[in-house]
Amino acid sequence: MAELSVPTIESFTVTLIVRRFDPENDTEPKWEDFDVEMYGTDRVLDALHKIKWEQDGSLTFRRSCAHGVCGSDAMRINGRNRLACKTLIKDLDISKPIYVEPIKGLPVEKDLIVDMTPFYKAYLEINPFLVATDKPKKERLQSPEDRARYDDTTKCILCAACTSSCPVFWTDGQYFGPAAIVNAHRFIFDSRDENAELRLDILNDKEGVWRCRTTFNCTEACPRGIEVTKAIAEVKQAILRGRA
Amino acid sequence: MAEKVASDDNITYHSFDVLIVGAGGAGMRAAIEAGTDLNVGVVSKLFPTRSHTGAAQGGMAAALANVEEDNWEWHTFDTVKGGDYLVDQDAAEILAKESVQAVIDLENMGLPFNRTPDGKIDQRRFGGHTRDHGKAPVRRSCYAADRTGHMILQTLYQNCVKMGINFFNEFYVLDLVMNDGKPAGVVAYELATGDIHVFQAKSIIFATGGFGKIYKTTSNAHTLTGDGVAIAFRRGIPLEDMEFYQFHPTGLAGLGILLSEAARGEGGILRNSSGERFMERYAPTIKDLAPRDMVARAMANEVREGRGGGPNKDYVFLDLTHLEPAVIDAKLPDITEFARTYLGVEPYTEQIPVFPTAHYAMGGIPTNIKAEVLSDNDTVIPGLYAAGECACVSVHGANRLGTNSLLDINVFGKRAGQYSVEYAKTAIQVPMPENAADDVIAMIAKVRMAKGKEKIAQLRKELQETMDKNAQVFRTEETLNEALEKVQELRKRYENISIQDQGKRFNTDLLEAIELGFLLDLAEVTVIACRERRESRGAHLREDYTERDDKNFMVHSMVYKQEKIEKNTGTNMRIGWKPVVVTNYQPMERKY
Numbered sequence: 091m092a093e094l095s096v097p098t099i100e101s102f103t104v105t106l107i108v109r110r111f112d113p114e115n116d117t118e119p120k121w122e123d124f125d126v127e128m129y130g131t132d133r134v135l136d137a138l139h140k141i142k143w144e145q146d147g148s149l150t151f152r153r154s155c156a157h158g159v160c161g162s163d164a165m166r167i168n169g170r171n172r173l174a175c176k177t178l179i180k181d182l183d184i185s186k187p188i189y190v191e192p193i194k195g196l197p198v199e200k201d202l203i204v205d206m207t208p209f210y211k212a213y214l215e216i217n218p219f220l221v222a223t224d225k226p227k228k229e230r231l232q233s234p235e236d237r238a239r240y241d242d243t244t245k246c247i248l249c250a251a252c253t254s255s256c257p258v259f260w261t262d263g264q265y266f267g268p269a270a271i272v273n274a275h276r277f278i279f280d281s282r283d284e285n286a287e288l289r290l291d292i293l294n295d296k297e298g299v300w301r302c303r304t305t306f307n308c309t310e311a312c313p314r315g316i317e318v319t320k321a322i323a324e325v326k327q328a329i330l331r332g333r334a
Numbered sequence: 335m336a337e338k339v340a341s342d343d344n345i346t347y348h349s350f351d352v353l354i355v356g357a358g359g360a361g362m363r364a365a366i367e368a369g370t371d372l373n374v375g376v377v378s379k380l381f382p383t384r385s386h387t388g389a390a391q392g393g394m395a396a397a398l399a400n401v402e403e404d405n406w407e408w409h410t411f412d413t414v415k416g417g418d419y420l421v422d423q424d425a426a427e428i429l430a431k432e433s434v435q436a437v438i439d440l441e442n443m444g445l446p447f448n449r450t451p452d453g454k455i456d457q458r459r460f461g462g463h464t465r466d467h468g469k470a471p472v473r474r475s476c477y478a479a480d481r482t483g484h485m486i487l488q489t490l491y492q493n494c495v496k497m498g499i500n501f502f503n504e505f506y507v508l509d510l511v512m513n514d515g516k517p518a519g520v521v522a523y524e525l526a527t528g529d530i531h532v533f534q535a536k537s538i539i540f541a542t543g544g545f546g547k548i549y550k551t552t553s554n555a556h557t558l559t560g561d562g563v564a565i566a567f568r569r570g571i572p573l574e575d576m577e578f579y580q581f582h583p584t585g586l587a588g589l590g591i592l593l594s595e596a597a598r599g600e601g602g603i604l605r606n607s608s609g610e611r612f613m614e615r616y617a618p619t620i621k622d623l624a625p626r627d628m629v630a631r632a633m634a635n636e637v638r639e640g641r642g643g644g645p646n647k648d649y650v651f652l653d654l655t656h657l658e659p660a661v662i663d664a665k666l667p668d669i670t671e672f673a674r675t676y677l678g679v680e681p682y683t684e685q686i687p688v689f690p691t692a693h694y695a696m697g698g699i700p701t702n703i704k705a706e707v708l709s710d711n712d713t714v715i716p717g718l719y720a721a722g723e724c725a726c727v728s729v730h731g732a733n734r735l736g737t738n739s740l741l742d743i744n745v746f747g748k749r750a751g752q753y754s755v756e757y758a759k760t761a762i763q764v765p766m767p768e769n770a771a772d773d774v775i776a777m778i779a780k781v782r783m784a785k786g787k788e789k790i791a792q793l794r795k796e797l798q799e800t801m802d803k804n805a806q807v808f809r810t811e812e813t814l815n816e817a818l819e820k821v822q823e824l825r826k827r828y829e830n831i832s833i834q835d836q837g838k839r840f841n842t843d844l845l846e847a848i849e850l851g852f853l854l855d856l857a858e859v860t861v862i863a864c865r866e867r868r869e870s871r872g873a874h875l876r877e878d879y880t881e882r883d884d885k886n887f888m889v890h891s892m893v894y895k896q897e898k899i900e901k902n903t904g905t906n907m908r909i910g911w912k913p914v915v916v917t918n919y920q921p922m923e924r925k926y
Contacts (some may be wrong), residue, residue: 114837131676143791147834147843152384154555157591157672159484160384176675199526200840206381219496220444229441231453237446244446244478244485248383282444315671 109191130180161249193254252308353535358385360722361541367751390483391594393475417731528838537754549692550798575697585691732872786830
């Protein structure tokens with residue numbers, strides 16, 4: 091049995107440059123530098139905690155589970171949308187400072203916290219719940235193939251990494267955005283759901299799927315590996331030809 | 335919708351028939367059951383889908399018998415035996431009986447369970463769940479890949495949205511207002527603004543989750559600081575069975591991130607540094623699928639006896655390399671990605687370093703089978719309910735079986751919803767005392783302006799380190815006394831804390847300080863209960879009392895807060911004991 095070798099990792103100093111904004115004291119956002127001693131296996135979230143806990147308690151961000159399932163800590167790290175808890179320091183170029191800023195296209199509340207209300211509003215508008223009028227005594231049956239049809243889009247954790255990476259959303263806050271479409275997809279392609287027509291109708295709106303310019307930013311940003319652009323394309327197809 | 339009854343400069347008042355504190359699985363299941371005929375509100379520290387139910391992976395137990403013979407009586411027996419006979423058997427019976435409907439409810443709400451070839455809900459094996467009273471593992475866990483908790487949380491939230499449930503998100507409840515021993519409402523702090531809100535309600539349900547952050551190595555979220563449990567305790571409600579804290583066997587080594595028991599349910603094997611499948615020595619019949627307390631202890635023992643792996647020989651290995659990559663991708667996609675992301679290990683070809691991680695509180699706020707909170711062994715506090723991890727019914731006894739917690743939140747969350755509505759329909763609102771928010775306002779003012787010498791993060795770190803060192807898998811009178819002394823020292827130092835953020839908006843510096851106060855209370859209760867239970871049972875292993883002692887300790891512990899120092903504990907806590915409800919199963923030796 092080969093033992094796993096855990097390489098001995100040296101600690102090193104990393105510079106984080108964080109976009110700060112405190113509405114109670116600042117008129118506009120500013121960049122602030124912090125040097126922290128980190129290990130390569132640490133995550134960007136660990137670095138933010140280290141700053142908050144040892145240097146500046148006022149640094150403000152959301153986080154909860156710290157392993158990529160609760161969706162609280164989406165932020166822009168070196169210009170890319172990622173979850174701070176899933177981004178390892180060693181996977182970044184540490185010879186340069188790490189830039190951390192709030193996700194774009196949503197109003198900044200304080201430091202890395204944004205107002206998610208517009209994002210949730212778009213999600214709510216697509217009727218994100220199963221509509222089925224039958225009253226089964228037991229479970230509804232669904233074949234493994236039918237279940238697989240919408241598997242990918244059930245993974246969404248509503249972190250907003252996709253929507254806030256979308257250039258269309260940056261310029262047009264009315265656009266539903268990828269996350270809302272992903273959640274519509276999850277129901278449109280669920281064989282048990284009876285409300286596909288309504289959802290397709292909602293997304294056929296001028297602020298719906300047709301605003302998508304397939305830049306694939308959303309797919310690259312998704313921390314859950316959802317093929318977001320593909321899901322949007324499937325919704326477009328369903329509007330044109332019905333769900334298949 | 336919420337009715338605002340009055341308002342002055344800083345405080346907003348709200349009035350509800352049923353108010354639910356916490357928007358995880360139990361809270362939202364309660365909300366769905368409570369419905370919208372009455373005024374129902376949900377107050378949550380987090381946006382609902384951020385709750386830690388979403389981190390649950392492996393499944394939800396129910397004897398559907400979709401893939402092989404099974405029945406609820408076997409499930410009840412397994413739950414009782416798994417809990418080392420400290421389970422209240424009337425409650426376990428309800429849990430097992432109502433499990434089938436609980437799963438059907440979720441499927442009907444839209445939950446995307448994995449399916450059998452004929453389209454039914456698929457089921458898989460899990461630790462401690464057996465056919466016919468221990469003969470062999472049984473397929474009882476209903477699952478959605480290894481993100482069952484995520485799918486439950488999403489599905490419940492979706493249905494709350496569908497029903498128009500009224501949420502107050504990122505509102506942090508800091509106090510339970512009692513008037514003459516009866517609950518009048520809660521006081522909350524709005525994170526975005528720093529404003530105070532007073533919620534009065536006829537029925538109040540606590541569904542605030544666990545407190546894994548008393549430990550350093552934990553699968554729990556940063557936000558799991560036991561707020562609801564500590565608030566209840568501060569208001570005179572006893573806490574039950576706090577010595578029983580579950581350490582999940584397979585946390586990612588060094589990090590504590592959970593790798594589901596489903597990995598072993600699907601055939602994964604634990605090995606020590608010489609490659610031996612060591613569980614064969616500890617549980618010859620069901621081996622790697624023994625209950626969590628036994629597996630965690632076996633792992634810790636392997637490491638202690640020098641058979642651990644890695645440079646410090648401080649972990650063992652979870653071996654999935656014999657499984658088909660396609661099976662891993664279909665059934666365990668998330669956890670294998672955790673291994674890749676955080677340890678750089680490829681589970682197709684490499685074994686994953688694992689070690690037990692603090693995972694789940696079996697104890698908590700005492701309730702009966704109607705989810706009503708008790709003020710002693712059997713006195714109901716009318717209008718106050720608790721469900722989920724914050725509560726102790728007790729269906730988990732001394733050790734919870736995997737998949738029984740997602741079940742617990744659904745069965746007892748639903749019951750809390752049901753009975754709280756029934757009560758609110760005829761109850762008269764307990765009057766909200768004048769100045770109900772004064773205590774919270776004073777607490778916040780004190781913390782916000784705190785300019786002492788102690789750093790919150792440092793105190794929390796010391797707390798978590800002493801709990802890991804002294805009150806983890808192995809415990810003795812000596813280690814527990816050391817932990818107690820340390821916690822008491824930290825409580826003193828907590829009086830001298832400092833925070834840097836004096837602002838009102840999203841003051842998470844303040845939030846962490848208040849959370850630490852709750853953690854200190856709960857750590858102290860835990861250590862006291864650990865010390866006073868001088869036997870070994872389930873998750874509680876006393877190296878100085880290694881046997882289970884049914885003669886003296888076949889009872890639940892109940893820790894009460896007192897004004898004065900108690901002689902028997904040396905603290906301001908009193909310990910009492912409560913009989914276990916036994917219906918069909920007399921305690922037997924626990925072998926697997």
